[in-house]
Amino acid sequence: MAKPPLSMKPTGWFQVAWSAEIGLGEVHRMKYFDTEMVAWRSTDGRVAVMDAYCEHLGAHLGHGGHVDGDRIVCPFHGWEWDSAGRNVRIPYEKRPNRGRRIRGYPVAELNESIFIWHDIDGGAPYFDVPDVLSGFDDDRGAADYYPSYPAATLFRPGLELHPQYVMENGVDFAHFTFVHKVPFMPDITRHDFTRPTSYVDFTIAFDDDIRAEDVASGVEAVNAGLGVAATKSWGMVDNRTLTAVTPVDDATSDVRFSVWIGRRPGDESPELPAGAKFLADAVIEQFTADIRIWAHQRYSDPPALTHGEYDGFTQLRRWAKQFYPAATTAPTPAASEGTQR
Template structure:
């Protein structure tokens, strides 16, 4: 498949792991945005994400590098780097090299996940990762839901899709009957694209005869940029979900999906139950049906929209444009084009 015309280096927060994957002392290798990276957790439990190569002579810190206290130690010559990517020790010199720095990324641990802030120009974060509970303004907390990791998660690597496809799905009322085989059509009650964090809500109206009783249900979504979405579903199966799509290179992305299922009344089990797993599997199955479409989709620009689709798709695409580089300039001195190979 040819690369999408949408830039694969949008600005924003992107999930690179679940937090339980990076234990104290671990050095975790990964590749995102065409860059080799490492994530590591210090002795105090704080996490850092770096470009993978030592600034000394270019050793890959994920192959033999190790954590000592609050620093990451290069396997080649023992140079030590702190969480900010600063050299703090050269074991055979009396002073560190204060002039060199490994590119480090702003990191947030939230919603069982590890998020990094990526911006091609090296700018600081200007919005936050929403909380899958607190951001919806109700009284529910994580204690009201079964723990999702790892039993209620999905992880698909290097699929040929773009993060914006997932966001566009959020305003696409027409796909429900055809992709998910549902007997209802959602009615959108909120489209708010006024800032970098957007809101999309809808309610569900069942066709006549489908349900014996009226069911008041719906979905509320908070989209923090293109890489981070949290949803609250209510009325049928109480759940929260978190789809996250992170570009790997110019063509592919990793997809993660985390599902919190509301506990059955009186159940305070520390682990997810058979009921929780069954409900989560159903929700993941529905998300997989979307993935099957996205992974084989060609971005249509301009799209052939129907009258009812026009407002939602037009507003979302105009909102999404703010997260793409505004020109081809490279202002981050640590950044080199992916075509030049590895970066350090």
């Protein structure tokens, strides 16, 4: 990747796993934001995510550590740590070490997924992960959709791409014709970048026989910071999607994509039927076409924008600046010789 002038340690919510990947009493190793971490689920079902190393003598809790009730136990000397990272028991001492603490991360579990809040300064969450199934302005909920994981998901680890590339895709109306082969460019009907959670709506059609003036379908997108984007499709196949891009280190990110297909009336099956699987695969195929571009993209600053593109990209890049550490904020597009105004 041509390294962009953007920090790979933005503030916000980021997906680190799907819920089903971490069972009761299990410990899950991972690396995000250039930091070794563990996620573990207590026997009462709650997930904790913390730095991976025991504060005693530095053993990695993901290599031999185990869960005992609501605690994770170090494999080296049996020190026990709670979900807040506090030492609560040393098996060969009368008292725990109250002065040492493993850094933990706020966790949100919804959308069949596990998210952590990342802030290099340790700040608390100030916006929420969108609920992709019941968070839109309609009467739909989780019971109206087939489960996504594992049959309707995509995981692409260690890609050389930046989370902002994915967010910029939402305002890039022109790419739909060339990447997704739609018959005409979408009409962006809403840009709202006034809050940490932003909104982008547009009309779109995939039917070659339809005229632009007759389009009666579209997408509503909710972007929670730079790490999570939820979409609702309307007027076409009933589906919801969740895109999550989580930096691994200064050069790569993991990409997760989940698709929910609306249930057939009366079908309460816990499995994704063949017809719904076919539809989900088609949605994933479209997303994969985007990944092929992002994984080899260079950050263009300032970009050579047309008049029609200028407003959306300018608003999004200004909005994105709030999530970066102060010393490495994202640039804002500016007019240049290559920008059509």
